[in-house]
Amino acid sequence: xxxxxxxxxxxxxxxxxxxxxxxxxxxxxxxxxxxxxxxxxxxxxxxxxxxxxxxxxxxxxxxxxxxxxxxxxxxxxxxxxxxxxxxxxxxxxxx
Numbered sequence: 001x002x003x004x005x006x007x008x009x010x011x012x013x014x015x016x017x018x019x020x021x022x023x024x025x026x027x028x029x030x031x032x033x034x035x036x037x038x039x040x041x042x043x044x045x046x047x048x049x050x051x052x053x054x055x056x057x058x059x060x061x062x063x064x065x066x067x068x069x070x071x072x073x074x075x076x077x078x079x080x081x082x083x084x085x086x087x088x089x090x091x092x093x094x095x
Contacts, residue, residue, distance in 0.1 A: 027090070038080045039090040042073045050075050056091050066094045 013020060030037050043066040050071035073093050080086060 031088075036084075036087055038077075038086045038088075040073060040077060040093055041090060042068050042093045043095075044068070045070050045073065048072075051095070054093055054095050056086070056093050058089055058091055060092045060094055062092070062094060068093050068095045 027039060030039065043062065046067050046069050048069035048071065050069060052072070052075065054068050054072040054076065056076060072095065076093055
């Protein structure tokens with residue numbers, strides 16, 4: 001569902017194997033439920049201000065070490081309460 005740059009993907013799958021397995025199990029549980037859900041996959045989080053200039057999508061081109069502010073992720077999540085564009089989807093959020 002999520003496209004990650006190669007280095008973080010290797011790091012997650014090798015060094016954080018158990019944590020990644022638990023994350024995957026939780027996500028599968030949510031996806032198989034009858035809930036109206038959106039799973040957000042933010043890239044590296046920063047403490048920067050809300051800019052409103054972030055990209056969201058099921059598949060995004062990412063390179064280097066992309067980042068997005070926590071405020072922009074919060075902005076996106078709050079808007080999902082009244083926007084069904086990403087209902088029952090996992091999305092990447094990046095600046």
